Amino acid sequence: MMNDSAAILDDLLSRWHSHCRAYQANQQAPRDPVFRDAKSGRGWDSTDEIIEDEIHGSMMADIDFQVSEMRDPHRAAIYALARNLSTGNSVWMSPRLPRDAVERARVVAEARGQITDRLMRCGVM
Structure with missing residues (x-):
């Protein structure tokens, strides 16, 4: 079980780092009020895809909060670990x-x- 939780954590941290890198501050620029509550910019997403995106975003927000609540040097260690896992290299340090x-x-x-x-x-793992 310990190896499973380590692999799950590695996967979550890798996806979290990629998610954080993809964030854009103003990606929802002026929109038509009719579409302000739309969850997807693509018209062909199925309900399952939209729900999956919502769950993924919620998990990433939970991970982000939990990491931000940690104290240094442990928070810095998680940031460096997540970056190394995301890139597939062990060269990034803090x-x-x-x-x-x-x-x-x-x-x-x-x-x-x-x-x-x-x-x-918090129920992410």
Whole structure:
């Protein structure tokens, strides 16, 4: 079960980082009032696709909130971990993390434990 939760966390953090990178501040520029509550810009989305997008957006918002509530250096560790998981490389680090590799690994392991616990309590995992 531990390996499953680690894989699930890796997938969630990777998708969360990609979701955050795709965010645009003003993507809903002036719209016709008739369509202000429309959930999709494409007219051919099925109800299932719209619901799936809503659930995905809600999960990403929950992850974003839980990470933002963490304290540094654990929050910085999650940001760096999510970026590494999203890009598929282990080259991204944060200056807020310890320079010593052993100490940095300990902080990342603690951060993974904290975020796993937070996401389980809020129902994302």
